Amino acid sequence: xxxxxxxxxxxxxxxxxxxxxxxxxxxxxxxxxxxxxxxxxxxxxxxxxxxxxxxxxxxxxxxxxxxxxxxxxxxxxxxxxxxxxxxxxxxxxxxxxxxxxxxxxxxxxxxxxxxxxxxxxxxxxxxxxxxxxxxxxx
Amino acid sequence: xxxxxxxxxxxxxxxxxxxxxxxxxxxxxxxxxxxxxxxxxxxxxxxxxxxxxxxxxxxxxxxxxxxxxxxxxxxxxxxxxxxxxxxxxxxxxxxxxxxxxxxxxxxxxxxxxxxxxxxxxxxxxxxxxxxxxxxxxxxxxxxxxxxxxxxxxxxxxxxxxxxxxxxxxxxxxxxxxxxxxxxxxxxxxxxxxxxxxxxxx
Amino acid sequence: xxxxxxxxxxxxxxxxxxxxxxxxxxxxxxxxxxxxxxxxxxxxxxxxxxxxxxxxxxxxxxxxxxxxxxxxxxxxxxxxxxxxxxxxxxxxxxxxxxxxxxxxxxxxxxxxxxxxxxxxxxxxxxxxxxxxxxxxxxxxxxxxxxxxxxxxxxxxxxxxxxxxxxxxxxxxxxxxxxxxxxxxxxxxxxxxxxxxxxxxxxxxxxxxxxxxxxxxxxxxxxxxxxxxxxxxxxxxxxxxxxxxxxxxxxxxxxxxxxxxxxxxxxxxxxxxxxxxxxxxxxxxxxxxxxxxxxxxxxxxxxxxxxxxxxxxxxxxxxxxxxxxxxxxxxxxxxxxxxxxxxxxxxxxxxxxxxxxxxxxxxxxxxxx
Numbered sequence: 001x002x003x004x005x006x007x008x009x010x011x012x013x014x015x016x017x018x019x020x021x022x023x024x025x026x027x028x029x030x031x032x033x034x035x036x037x038x039x040x041x042x043x044x045x046x047x048x049x050x051x052x053x054x055x056x057x058x059x060x061x062x063x064x065x066x067x068x069x070x071x072x073x074x075x076x077x078x079x080x081x082x083x084x085x086x087x088x089x090x091x092x093x094x095x096x097x098x099x100x101x102x103x104x105x106x107x108x109x110x111x112x113x114x115x116x117x118x119x120x121x122x123x124x125x126x127x128x129x130x131x132x133x134x135x136x137x138x
Numbered sequence: 139x140x141x142x143x144x145x146x147x148x149x150x151x152x153x154x155x156x157x158x159x160x161x162x163x164x165x166x167x168x169x170x171x172x173x174x175x176x177x178x179x180x181x182x183x184x185x186x187x188x189x190x191x192x193x194x195x196x197x198x199x200x201x202x203x204x205x206x207x208x209x210x211x212x213x214x215x216x217x218x219x220x221x222x223x224x225x226x227x228x229x230x231x232x233x234x235x236x237x238x239x240x241x242x243x244x245x246x247x248x249x250x251x252x253x254x255x256x257x258x259x260x261x262x263x264x265x266x267x268x269x270x271x272x273x274x275x276x277x278x279x280x281x282x283x284x285x286x287x288x289x290x291x292x293x294x295x296x297x298x299x300x301x302x303x304x305x306x307x308x309x310x311x312x313x314x315x316x317x318x319x320x321x322x323x324x325x326x327x328x329x330x331x332x333x334x335x336x337x338x339x
Numbered sequence: 340x341x342x343x344x345x346x347x348x349x350x351x352x353x354x355x356x357x358x359x360x361x362x363x364x365x366x367x368x369x370x371x372x373x374x375x376x377x378x379x380x381x382x383x384x385x386x387x388x389x390x391x392x393x394x395x396x397x398x399x400x401x402x403x404x405x406x407x408x409x410x411x412x413x414x415x416x417x418x419x420x421x422x423x424x425x426x427x428x429x430x431x432x433x434x435x436x437x438x439x440x441x442x443x444x445x446x447x448x449x450x451x452x453x454x455x456x457x458x459x460x461x462x463x464x465x466x467x468x469x470x471x472x473x474x475x476x477x478x479x480x481x482x483x484x485x486x487x488x489x490x491x492x493x494x495x496x497x498x499x500x501x502x503x504x505x506x507x508x509x510x511x512x513x514x515x516x517x518x519x520x521x522x523x524x525x526x527x528x529x530x531x532x533x534x535x536x537x538x539x540x541x542x543x544x545x546x547x548x549x550x551x552x553x554x555x556x557x558x559x560x561x562x563x564x565x566x567x568x569x570x571x572x573x574x575x576x577x578x579x580x581x582x583x584x585x586x587x588x589x590x591x592x593x594x595x596x597x598x599x600x601x602x603x604x605x606x607x608x609x610x611x612x613x614x615x616x617x618x619x620x621x622x623x624x625x626x627x628x629x630x631x632x633x634x635x636x637x638x639x640x641x642x643x644x645x646x647x648x649x650x651x652x653x654x655x656x657x658x659x660x661x662x663x664x665x666x667x668x669x670x671x672x673x674x675x676x677x678x679x680x681x682x683x684x685x686x687x688x689x690x691x692x693x694x695x696x697x698x699x700x701x702x703x704x705x706x707x
Contacts, residue, residue, distance in 0.1 A: 023656050026333050028640045047641070049654050051665035060654065061505070062641060066566065073641070094555025097677050105388075117150075120381035121293065121704055122257045123157030129389055139369040149348070149365065149377070190541055211354045213361050214383055214703060216537035218452075218490065222479075225472040240356035261353055287402065290393070291386040312490050
């Protein structure tokens with residue numbers, strides 16, 4: 001079942017490749033892929049996270065289909081000099097706080113988010129602590 | 139800490155104003171505050187010689203220690219051990235402490251329970267300054283004493299004694315209710331040695 | 340003649356007389372009606388995800404305990420599952436049953452606290468709370484018998500659990516389960532026949548199922564709206580596919596339904612514990628052998644479990660060394676908080692505190 005949805009995704013959107021049980025996509029095609037998944041029953045956005053791989057950030061999105069009890073995982077890679085990716089907060093309100101947290105701790109900019117400011121750290125904190133090159137001053 | 143009663147134009151400016159307060163406090167609290175000095179040996183001997191003042195001191199200290207009212211400003215997990223201590227099994231009401239006041243003006247004990255982050259530090263300082271004298275502070279748990287398991291984090295204050303002066307330290311993660319009651323007993327002993335003649339409160 | 344009115348900004352928190360922790364809300368009010376609410380948190384941000392990258396895998400287990408400190412055992416589970424999948428460690432059957440029993444006991448304990456502090460918010464000044472804490476103390480005693488700790492248990496290990504059940508634990512647990520339904524009936528008496536409770540919770544803070552799915556809520560908040568999804572039944576992990584239990588689903592999505600869902604889940608947890616005690620295999624294998632210095636091959640994985648607050652997940656990425664490369668927790672309370680704006684706009688300020696209490700937050704999980 002999971003394989004079929006990935007094949008349909010590859011036909012309809014700009015999917016880089018399918019690797020087993022997840023798919024890698026181009027960052028700019030993220031809203032199209034997400035809307036395609038939403039129209040095909042995967043309308044529950046589960047988690048957004050990111051990790052720092054020195055010259056790029058890799059973001060991971062998981063979606064769920066509550067009726068068929070199935071999951072889909074997408075990964076996208078953005079460069080370190082220009083860490084921008086379209087935001088999903090206009091489609092799913094649940095992406096709001098998760099994207100703000102990633103902006104706060106990692107410095108990834110979600111274009112189209114209407115309130116992108118720090119959430120867990122205070123205004124005036126310098127730097128993005130979750131990055132690998134952040135030195136602990138404590 | 140002064141609260142500036144100027145008109146703040148927008149909510150974003152309010153956030154920036156608070157962020158500045160946090161950064162200033164962080165830069166100025168790198169060392170722990172010096173410990174409060176209690177009675178030395180000679181002062182204790184002198185107290186024992188003066189009978190009338192000793193009885194008055196005993197009476198006032200008994201009044202203070204038998205009805206310490208904590209202020210509710212609990213941050214993290216140690217809260218639930220404090221709540222368990224105040225419930226029917228361990229019953230903190232036999233020490234007169236079951237009256238938890240939300241307002242610091244009506245309380246005289248600050249139970250510093252839980253990890254303190256730099257974002258919350260100005261608020262704790264403000265609560266401590268709003269309490270009326272005489273007031274005491276109990277640091278409960280490993281995070282309150284030294285930052286605990288999160289000591290090397292970028293966002294954690296390494297101990298409440300960087301921000302406010304602490305009287306009793308109670309170790310544990312979280313401390314059992316029996317440990318907490320023992321620590322409160324130590325605080326009551328400490329209050330019992332205070333005197334109205336000496337201005338070292 | 341008309342009155343000139345204007346909107347007023349009220350700040351609630353971060354220190355306020357409620358057991359929900361350091362949380363702050365900025366209300367924009369028009370009289371008594373809430374026009375806008377902005378939740379502000381981060382007052383308990385400890386940088387757990389960054390600290391876990393600086394500790395070995397085994398040293399990370401006590402750190403996960405302190406995330407959602409009200410239900411500590413459930414937080415170990417997704418992390419341990421993720422490491423076991425990446426490293427290829429198998430778990431003996433007896434250990435799986437032990438994990439299930441301890442988690443369900445913790446679920447009862449956490450729901451007791453949630454309903455009790457909800458009643459505190461409504462003004463029953465510690466009455467119901469004190470009765471419910473009686474049961475929570477009994478459960479804490481039972482867990483102390485097994486793990487040696489009252490709150491931060493640090494019980495699960497890679498490949499099983501840290502110690503076996505002592506001889507006197509199972510008879511005492513059976514005695515507790517036999518007596519617990521009588522106490523549940525006492526709580527239902529206190530709640531469901533109470534006029535003040537019914538007036539303050541029915542029809543307050545209604546939440547539609549389409550909104551619930553769009554906002555990615557989970558747990559009792561999602562099930563109270565009518566969406567029937569529970570990870571224990573729909574994507575079973577560990578040995579949950581062997582048990583027979585119902586999943587309570589509400590109808591209206593108001594505060595009354597959320598309290599009802601939590602009370603019913605406590606009864607279902609008792610059913611699961613009874614079945615687990617009957618089915619648990621004997622013997623004394625409670626943990627597989629795992630090397631002391633654990634090096635995990637490269638890769639990433641994402642594992643989820645059903646915690647009392649919702650779907651708790653752990654995303655773990657490893658680069659072949661003995662420390663995690665990236666460890667992220669999908670915190671259910673953090674995401675359920677997004678629903679606060681939808682639920683509170685248009686309600687009165689006095690109802691806002693009750694609705695906020697029914698979302699059942701634990702600030703250690705929200706701020707991490």
